[in-house]
Amino acid sequence: MKGSTLVILVVGLAVLFWQVARARAYQFGGSGKFGSLPAQHGWFAALWVLLPSLAFLAAWQINAPGMVTDAVLRDPAAAALPPTGLTRASLLAEARALANGTATGAFHGLARDLARRYATVQVRFNWIATAATLGLALSAGFAALAKVHSGFRARSQVERLVTLLLLGASLVAILTTAGILASLFWESGRFFSLVSPGQFLLGTHWSPQSIDPAAPGDSLGSLPLFWGTFFIGAGIAMAVAVPLGLLSAIYLSQYAASTTRRVLKPALEVLAGVPTVVYGYFAALTVAPAVRHLGMALGYADASGESALAAGLVMGIMIVPFISSVSDDSLAAVPSAMREASLALGATPAETVRHVLLPAALPGIAGGIMLAVSRAIGETMIVVMAASGVATLTANPFASTSTVTRQIVDLLTGEQTFDSPKTLAAFALGLALFGVTLCLNLAALGLVRRYRERYD
Amino acid sequence: MTVKMSARHVSAYYGDLRALDDVSIDIDTQHVTALIGPSGCGKSTLLRLLNRMNDAVPGARVEGSIELDGQDIHARDMDVVELRARVGMVFQKPNPFPKSIYDNVAYGPRIHGLARGRGELDAVVETSLRRAGLWDEVKDRLDDRGTALSGGQQQRLCIARALAVDPEVILMDEPCSALDPIATARIEELIGALRGRYAIAIVTHNMQQAARVSQRTAFFYAGRLVEYGDTSDIFTNPRATSTKDYITGRYG
Numbered sequence: 001m002k003g004s005t006l007v008i009l010v011v012g013l014a015v016l017f018w019q020v021a022r023a024r025a026y027q028f029g030g031s032g033k034f035g036s037l038p039a040q041h042g043w044f045a046a047l048w049v050l051l052p053s054l055a056f057l058a059a060w061q062i063n064a065p066g067m068v069t070d071a072v073l074r075d076p077a078a079a080a081l082p083p084t085g086l087t088r089a090s091l092l093a094e095a096r097a098l099a100n101g102t103a104t105g106a107f108h109g110l111a112r113d114l115a116r117r118y119a120t121v122q123v124r125f126n127w128i129a130t131a132a133t134l135g136l137a138l139s140a141g142f143a144a145l146a147k148v149h150s151g152f153r154a155r156s157q158v159e160r161l162v163t164l165l166l167l168g169a170s171l172v173a174i175l176t177t178a179g180i181l182a183s184l185f186w187e188s189g190r191f192f193s194l195v196s197p198g199q200f201l202l203g204t205h206w207s208p209q210s211i212d213p214a215a216p217g218d219s220l221g222s223l224p225l226f227w228g229t230f231f232i233g234a235g236i237a238m239a240v241a242v243p244l245g246l247l248s249a250i251y252l253s254q255y256a257a258s259t260t261r262r263v264l265k266p267a268l269e270v271l272a273g274v275p276t277v278v279y280g281y282f283a284a285l286t287v288a289p290a291v292r293h294l295g296m297a298l299g300y301a302d303a304s305g306e307s308a309l310a311a312g313l314v315m316g317i318m319i320v321p322f323i324s325s326v327s328d329d330s331l332a333a334v335p336s337a338m339r340e341a342s343l344a345l346g347a348t349p350a351e352t353v354r355h356v357l358l359p360a361a362l363p364g365i366a367g368g369i370m371l372a373v374s375r376a377i378g379e380t381m382i383v384v385m386a387a388s389g390v391a392t393l394t395a396n397p398f399a400s401t402s403t404v405t406r407q408i409v410d411l412l413t414g415e416q417t418f419d420s421p422k423t424l425a426a427f428a429l430g431l432a433l434f435g436v437t438l439c440l441n442l443a444a445l446g447l448v449r450r451y452r453e454r455y456d
Numbered sequence: 457m458t459v460k461m462s463a464r465h466v467s468a469y470y471g472d473l474r475a476l477d478d479v480s481i482d483i484d485t486q487h488v489t490a491l492i493g494p495s496g497c498g499k500s501t502l503l504r505l506l507n508r509m510n511d512a513v514p515g516a517r518v519e520g521s522i523e524l525d526g527q528d529i530h531a532r533d534m535d536v537v538e539l540r541a542r543v544g545m546v547f548q549k550p551n552p553f554p555k556s557i558y559d560n561v562a563y564g565p566r567i568h569g570l571a572r573g574r575g576e577l578d579a580v581v582e583t584s585l586r587r588a589g590l591w592d593e594v595k596d597r598l599d600d601r602g603t604a605l606s607g608g609q610q611q612r613l614c615i616a617r618a619l620a621v622d623p624e625v626i627l628m629d630e631p632c633s634a635l636d637p638i639a640t641a642r643i644e645e646l647i648g649a650l651r652g653r654y655a656i657a658i659v660t661h662n663m664q665q666a667a668r669v670s671q672r673t674a675f676f677y678a679g680r681l682v683e684y685g686d687t688s689d690i691f692t693n694p695r696a697t698s699t700k701d702y703i704t705g706r707y708g
């Protein structure tokens with residue numbers, strides 16, 4: 001039976017047990033005045049039918065392909081397979097496709113033999129899965145039904161199961177993060193066994209296209225990339241986003257008439273909804289040429305069509321709504337009594353903003369800016385489209401500059417083997433970038449929390 | 457007798473709610489005016505109208521005329537910033553800035569450029585704190601945060617902050633609600649000392665206090681000015697039964 005059919009069947013069983021348990025509970029009239037309602041007995045039984053069997057099924061679906069392959073490999077015909085490498089993997093894939101009917105003709109005789117073996121093993125495993133799932137569902141269901149009697153606290157039992165369910169849901173996110181981190185660390189570890197961390201982090205020469213196999217670290221110095229990343233994301237982009245975002249927040253929250261605010265605020269939010277890829281081609285096709293011309297006119301002979309300035313400007317515009325909304329929230333969190341106190345002393349709105357509101361809101365705003373920086377340096381699409389593929393260590397905003405994210409994309413696209421220093425470098429870059437953004441986020445959270453405490 | 461501020465036929469609205477209904481009242485420098493009346497009758501609203509603090513409240517409207525030194529405060533050529541500097545206010549709830557005690561008091565003088573040099577500013581801060589009866593308690597900790605003071609100390613800090621601007625009118629909204637009897641006595645003394653120089657209006661729920669500090673009393677009930685006259689008359693010989701009921705503590 002297919003997985004989806006099984007799920008439907010289990011859900012059907014759950015509904016059935018829900019009905020039966022509820023009907024039973026009706027017969028003895030619930031559990032006292034404040035005890036469980038009949039429907040809660042129903043939920044208790046239904047959850048018992050659902051949770052164990054579906055958990056089993058999920059685990060099975062993850063592990064089954066591996067177990068099937070193991071079983072196939074125990075077949076004598078499998079001995080003829082080459083021990084490792086691509087041919088072996090493609091033969092197995094072909095056999096699997098034949099068995100599933102997704103491929104029609106076979107190229108290799110060996111694949112055809114293995115396909116038969118695959119088919120029988122899969123049928124057997126399928127039966128095991130079906131029987132085990134349904135068996136689990138039924139036995140758990142009957143066990144639950146047996147508990148349904150007048151003294152049983154189905155209500156608190158359901159509560160416990162729901163708690164488990166919620167815990168499970170939050171664990172999924174945490175475990176996924178942990179998994180991503182683990183793979184990042186693992187691949188980076190392999191990279192750092194080839195290139196020393198010092199060389200990687202402090203080296204000033206980055207040219208993965210021409211790696212000397214004897215000394216890969218010589219052309220994998222990531223300093224120019226991190227420089228470019230901060231130059232674009234924390235320098236140019238913030239120089240645009242912080243003033244624009246902060247000033248528009250001040251205007252919107254302190255000066256604008258409510259009608260103006262009703263028009264301008266949604267307009268800013270639209271800006272936040274523009275897909276980054278649209279910003280990307282705006283940067284590459286419109287802003288970059290203009291910036292190049294400007295650079296030429298200013299006498300920079302090396303003004304590039306892939307300049308840091310173009311990418312940074314557009315990234316800044318992209319961040320404006322974020323800064324503005326964080327600043328708006330922080331300003332709004334300052335008690336209005338502060339504002340009134342200042343105004344009542346004869347301060348103008350501008351003086352009130354400068355001397356009272358901004359100092360009070362500053363930690364929150366600073367935290368928001370840090371989050372924005374962390375977002376800007378992780379931003380990929382704009383720099384892939386508008387920044388350069390060549391990493392140079394320069395402070396000239398008109399010169400071509402590359403970033404970490406842009407290089408990760410370059411390293412992983414195209415024909416690559418997955419264990420060369422070149423591709424592994426992508427993971428090391430990812431890990432370093434993650435480290436930076438993690439620190440930024442933690443610092444920002446700390447700031448924001450300190451700031452909240454002050455008014456609580 | 458010079459009338460400093462006068463309100464004529466003033467009504468105030470918050471959206472559809474009428475908080476004040478056709479109120480006419482004068483505030484002058486010779487007399488301290490006490491505003492009394494049950495909670496929600498519009499006392500704070502009247503004070504907020506006098507220095508246009510309600511301008512910034514969404515949905516708030518005002519009808520009638522209010523004059524400061526014979527000049528309409530809602531006139532086009534009236535600068536609201538200057539108006540508020542001339543008409544100081546102490547709010548019902550203490551609202552010190554999250555700055556040092558010194559900076560709280562120095563705030564007004566600084567933005568208006570009232571003191572030349574640090575020495576002069578120090579002097580203004582000290583006098584203001586002394587007049588508010590807070591100096592002895594804070595003179596060794598002027599750099600502590602104003603928000604770290606006790607509620608009653610914060611209230612006096614706010615009074616000192618308002619005095620430091622040297623306004624012409626001082627509006628106090630229950631300035632002693634968070635104070636102990638000693639601090640209250642000091643504020644009452646201060647009000648007595650300020651009379652004659654400043655026009656003072658004070659909202660209070662304490663009848664003895666109204667009788668002690670004021671020469672004029674206005675009794676409000678449900679947004680209307682029910683009775684307004686010499687304090688001694690109102691407390692000894694109230695004309696309206698609602699005034700009598702209120703000051704004898706029958707309700708409110």
Ligand SMILES: Nc1ncnc2c1ncn2[C@@H]1O[C@H](COP(=O)(O)OP(=O)(O)OP(=O)(O)O)[C@@H](O)[C@H]1O
Pocket residue numbers: 470473475494495496497498499500501502513548
């Ligand atoms: N910002 C506001 N928005 C809407 N209604 C308000 C606002 N401020 C006051 N009101 C209403 O106006 C009326 C008068 O309020 P006000 O604060 O002037 O009363 P009060 O006499 O000062 O009372 P208390 O002695 O409790 O301070 C009340 O009904 C109140 O609910």
Ligand SMILES: [Mg+2]
Pocket residue numbers: 499500501548629
């Ligand atoms: Mg009030």
